[in-house]
Amino acid sequence: MSARMSPARTIAAHAALITYTLIALFPVFVIVINSFKSRKAIFADPLALPVPGNFDLIGYQTVMKQGDFFAYFQNSMIVTVASLFFVLLFGAMAAFALSEYRFRGNTLMGLYLALGIMIPIRLGTVAILQMMVASGLVNTLTALILVYTAQGLPLAVFILSEFMRNVSDDLKNAGRIDGLSEYAIFFTLVLPLVRPAMATVAVFTMIPIWNDLWFPLILAPAEEVKTITLGSQVFIGQFVTNWNAVLAALSLAIVPVLVMYLIFSRQLIRGITAGAVK
Amino acid sequence: MASRKPVRWHIAVFLAPAVLVYTALMIVPLFGTLNLSLFNEAGDVRVFVGLANFATLFGDPRWSEQFWNALGNNAWFFLIHMLVQNPVGIALAAILSTPRLRMAAFYRTAIFIPTILSFVIVGFVWKLILSPIWGIAPGMLDFIGLESLFAPWLGREEYALTTLALISVWQFIGIPMMLIYAALLSIPDEVLEAAEMDGITGWSQFWKIKLPLILPAIGIISILTFVGNFNAFDLIYVAQGALAGPDFSTDILGTFLYRTFFGFQLQLGDPYMGSAIAGAMFGIILLGVCVYLFGIQTRLRRYQF
Numbered sequence: 001m002s003a004r005m006s007p008a009r010t011i012a013a014h015a016a017l018i019t020y021t022l023i024a025l026f027p028v029f030v031i032v033i034n035s036f037k038s039r040k041a042i043f044a045d046p047l048a049l050p051v052p053g054n055f056d057l058i059g060y061q062t063v064m065k066q067g068d069f070f071a072y073f074q075n076s077m078i079v080t081v082a083s084l085f086f087v088l089l090f091g092a093m094a095a096f097a098l099s100e101y102r103f104r105g106n107t108l109m110g111l112y113l114a115l116g117i118m119i120p121i122r123l124g125t126v127a128i129l130q131m132m133v134a135s136g137l138v139n140t141l142t143a144l145i146l147v148y149t150a151q152g153l154p155l156a157v158f159i160l161s162e163f164m165r166n167v168s169d170d171l172k173n174a175g176r177i178d179g180l181s182e183y184a185i186f187f188t189l190v191l192p193l194v195r196p197a198m199a200t201v202a203v204f205t206m207i208p209i210w211n212d213l214w215f216p217l218i219l220a221p222a223e224e225v226k227t228i229t230l231g232s233q234v235f236i237g238q239f240v241t242n243w244n245a246v247l248a249a250l251s252l253a254i255v256p257v258l259v260m261y262l263i264f265s266r267q268l269i270r271g272i273t274a275g276a277v278k
Numbered sequence: 279m280a281s282r283k284p285v286r287w288h289i290a291v292f293l294a295p296a297v298l299v300y301t302a303l304m305i306v307p308l309f310g311t312l313n314l315s316l317f318n319e320a321g322d323v324r325v326f327v328g329l330a331n332f333a334t335l336f337g338d339p340r341w342s343e344q345f346w347n348a349l350g351n352n353a354w355f356f357l358i359h360m361l362v363q364n365p366v367g368i369a370l371a372a373i374l375s376t377p378r379l380r381m382a383a384f385y386r387t388a389i390f391i392p393t394i395l396s397f398v399i400v401g402f403v404w405k406l407i408l409s410p411i412w413g414i415a416p417g418m419l420d421f422i423g424l425e426s427l428f429a430p431w432l433g434r435e436e437y438a439l440t441t442l443a444l445i446s447v448w449q450f451i452g453i454p455m456m457l458i459y460a461a462l463l464s465i466p467d468e469v470l471e472a473a474e475m476d477g478i479t480g481w482s483q484f485w486k487i488k489l490p491l492i493l494p495a496i497g498i499i500s501i502l503t504f505v506g507n508f509n510a511f512d513l514i515y516v517a518q519g520a521l522a523g524p525d526f527s528t529d530i531l532g533t534f535l536y537r538t539f540f541g542f543q544l545q546l547g548d549p550y551m552g553s554a555i556a557g558a559m560f561g562i563i564l565l566g567v568c569v570y571l572f573g574i575q576t577r578l579r580r581y582q583f
Contacts, residue, residue, distance in 0.1 A: 009480075013373045017385045020370060023448070024389045027403040030414065046406075046414050086299070094296035097289050113296065116304050118501070118567045120509040122532075123556045126539060126549050127310030128303065150303035153296050182288040211396035213512045218540075233398045233516060250399050261394045265387050268456065 028254065035059050035247035042243055059244030063252065066245075071224065072231035077256075079141055079227060080209050083148035087205050088198055090149070091156030096186050098157065099164040100172070110161070116154030121147065122214055132219055139222040147215055152205040159204075163197040164190060199267035203260075210257050228253050312560065315553035331554035341551070345558070347526060348534040351439055355530055356507040358443035359450075364499055366447075367454030368492075372484055374455070375462040386459065390452035397449075401516030404445045408432055432517065435527040442528055446513050450506070454499045461495035462488060494578050501570040508563055511536060531559050 033050055034042045041054030048054065063069050098110050121128075128147060129138075137143040167190055175185045191198075216230040226234070232253050239245045318327045335341050370389060374382050392400070407414045408431050416428045431441040465488060473479070473487045511532030514522050520542050522529035537545070539552030 010379075013376055013379060014381075016373055017370070017389075020366075021385055021388045024392050024451075027400075027407060028391065028395070030407065031399070031403050043412065046412060047417075086295075090296040090299065093292040097292035101286065101289050103286070103289055109293065109297075113300060116300060118505055119308065119560070119563060120505060121304050121308075122509055122511070123560050123563075124304060124307030124311050125535075126314060126553045126556060127307035130310070130549075131307060146299065146303055150299050153300050157296060183291075186292070207394050211394075211398075211512075213397055213515065229396045229398055232396075236398070236402055246402070250402060253399060254395065257394050257396075258391070261391075262387070265390070266383075 031247055031254075032251050035244070035251040037244075039244055042247075056244070059242075059246075059248030060252075062239075062242065062245035063248045066235075068223070068226075069228075069231065069235075069249065069252070072226050072228040073252075073256075075141060075225055076210060076228040079144045079148065080206055082141075082145045083152060083209050084202060084206055086145070086149040087152035087156050088201060091153050091201065092160050092191060092194070092198070093186070094153070094157045095160035095164055096190060099161040100190075110157075113154055113157045116151075117158060121151045125214070125218060129218055137219075139220050139225050141220065141225055143219045144215055144225075144227070147219065148209045148212075152201075152209070155204060156201045159201050160194060160197055163194045167193050196267050199264045203264045203268055206260060207257065308560070311553045311556050314550060315557040318550045331550055332558070335551065335554050335558060344526065344529065344534060345555070348529045348531050349562075351528065352508055352510075352530040354439060355443045355446070355510065356504060358440060359447055359503050359507055360500065362444065363447040363451050364454050364496070364503065367451050367499070368458050368496070370451070370455045371458035371462055372488070374459055386456075389455060392449045393452035395449065397512035397516050400445065400449050401513055405432060405517060408441070433524060435524050438518070438524060439528045442513060442517060445517070446510070449513070453502070457495055457499055458492055461492040465491050494575075497570065497574050497578055500574075501567060504566045504570075505563055508559060508566070531555065531562075535559065 030046065033048075034046060036050035036057070036059075037048070037054045038056035038058065041048065041050075041056070094113065098106060098113075132138045132143045137146075171189055172185050175189050180188070211229055212227075213229050213233060216227045220226070221230065232249050235249050236246050239249075315331055316326060316328060317324050318331060319325070335345050373379075374386060406412055410416060410428070410430045410433075416425060419425045419428050429437060431437045469487065469491075470483070473483050478486055508531060510530060514528050514530055514533050515536065518524075518528050520533060520537050520540075522533045535552060535555045538555055539547055539549060541547035
C-alpha cells in the first residue's frame with residue numbers, strides 16, 4: 001500500500017470531513033432536538049438540547065391523537081414494499097434474460113429498458129393520470145405501486161444485468177446437467193448470488209419512492225390513501241402554528257427510511273463499485 | 279429459425295413482466311403526452327393543432343414570458359449544482375478515499391443522510407433555519423459577528439433561487455460523493471504504486487492520475503444532475519408553493535408544468551398546454567442526454583484494468 005500520510009494531512013482530512021458532516025447533520029439535529037421540547041423552549045432557544053427543564057412530549061402526543069398519521073405510515077409502507085418487491089423480482093428476471101441468453105433483439109431490448117434511466121417518468125404524467133382515471137385507479141395505492149414499479153425497473157435491470165454477467169457459467173451449466181429448469185437456475189442459483197446488488201438496487205429504488213410527492217399529489221391525494229410524505233406536507237399546512245406537532249411528525253417520518261438506509265448502507269458501496277460506474 | 283430450435287419460452291417469461299409494466303406505464307404515457315401536446319380544445323371537441331401549442335408556449339407573451347423565465351431559472355439551478363455540488367462531492371470523495379483513514383464509513387454514512395430525507399423535511403427545516411423570525415441563522419451569524427450579512431434569503435427575489443439551489447446541493451451531494459468514491463476505490467493499487475515510484479504523490483497524484491481515471495464517472499454524474507435538475511419540482515413546491523414565489527423568481531419547469539396542468543387559484547388546468555410543457559422538457563432532457571452520449575461519452579477514454 002501507499003506510504004503513510006503525514007499527521008498534518010490526516011488532521012486536515014478529518015477537519016474537512018467533520019466540518020461537512022456537521023453541515024449535513026445539523027438540520028436533522030435541529031428537527032429532532034426541538035421535537036422533544038416545550039413550545040416556549042423551541043422559540044426561546046432553538047439550539048438548546050432537551051433537558052428536564054424544557055423536555056416535553058406534547059408534539060408526539062398531538063401526532064398520536066391525529067390517528068391519520070399511522071394510516072399514512074401504513075400507506076407508505078404498503079406502496080414502498082410492494083413496489084420494491086415488483087421492481088426487484090421483475091427487474092432481476094429481465095436482467096437474467098438479457099445477460100444469460102443470446103437472442104435476436106437482445107441489445108435492442110437492453111437499450112429500450114435503459115431509456116427510462118435517462119427519461120423521467122414524470123413527463124408522462126398527463127397521460128398517466130388520464131389512464132388511471134379511465135381505469136378507475138385514481139386514489140388507489142395500486143396506481144402508485146404500478147407507477148413506481150415502472151419507474152424503478154430501468155435502473156434495476158441495468159445494475160442487475162451488470163452483476164449477473166459475472167455469475168459463473170460453470171455453476172449454471174452444472175445446474176443444467178443436473179436437470180434443473182431455467183426457472184430453477186434463476187431462483188435457486190443466480191438470485192442468491194446477486195443479493196448484494198439487490199440491496200443496492202433496493203436502496204436506490206426505495207428512497208425516491210418513499211419520498212415522492214409528485215405522484216401521491218396527482219394520483220392519490222384522497223385522505224385514505226395519502227402517503228406519509230404527502231401527509232406531512234398537508235400536516236405542515238394545517239398545523240402551521242403547532243410547531244411541536246410538525247417537528248414530531250417530521251422526526252417520525254425520518255425514522256423508517258433512516259433505519260432501512262443504515263441496514264443497507266454497507267452493501268451500497270460494494271454494489272456501486274461493481275455495477276453502475278464501471 | 280424456429281423449426282431448427284425449439285422456441286425458448288422462458289426468455290419471454292423472464293422478460294414479459296418488466297417489459298409490460300414498463301411499456302404500459304412509462305413509454306405509452308410518454309408518447310401519449312407528446313401526442314396530446316399536438317391537440318387543443320375548440321369548444322368541446324378536441325382538435326388537432328399541430329405545433330400550435332408549442333408556438334404559443336415559445337411565442338405568445340402570456341405563456342412565453344413564464345416559460346423562458348422558468349427555463350432560465352432552471353438553467354441557473356443546474357449551473358449551481360455543477361459548480362458547487364459536483365466539485366465539493368468529488369473533493370469529499372477524494373478525501374474519504376485516502377488509505378487508512380479512520381471513521382471513513384461513519385463520514386460516508388453521515389454525509390449521505392440528507393439524500394435520504396424527503397423534500398418535505400428538507401424544505402421545512404431550511405425554512406426554519408433561514409427564517410428571520412425563529413431564525414437559527416441570524417443568531418449564528420450574530421455569534422461570529424456577521425449579523426449584518428443576514429437577509430431573508432428565501433423571501434428576496436434576488437437570492438431565493440440561489441438559496442434553493444444550494445439547499446438542493448446540500449441534499450444531493452451524497453450521490454456524486456458515493457459514485458466518485460466508488461470509482462476511486464476501483465483504481466487498482468498497482469497504478470497508484472507505480473505513480474508513487476515515479477514520485478507522483480498527494481495533489482499531483484490526484485490531478486494527474488486519479489482525475490483522468492474517474493472522468494467517466496464525472497460524466498455520468500453530470501448527466502444525472504442535468505436530468506434531475508430539469509425534472510425537479512418537489513423542493514420548490516414544498517418551500518415556495520406552486521406559485522414559486524416571490525414573484526415567480528424560483529419558478530422552474532417542473533412547477534410551471536404543475537401549475538399549467540392542474541391550475542392554481544383562478545386559472546383552470548390545461549392538459550394540452552401542460553403536455554406541451556412536458557414535451558418541451560422532454561426535448562431539453564433528450565438534447566442533454568444526446569450531447570452526453572455522443573459528444574462527451576464517446577470522447578472519454580475508458581481504462582480497463
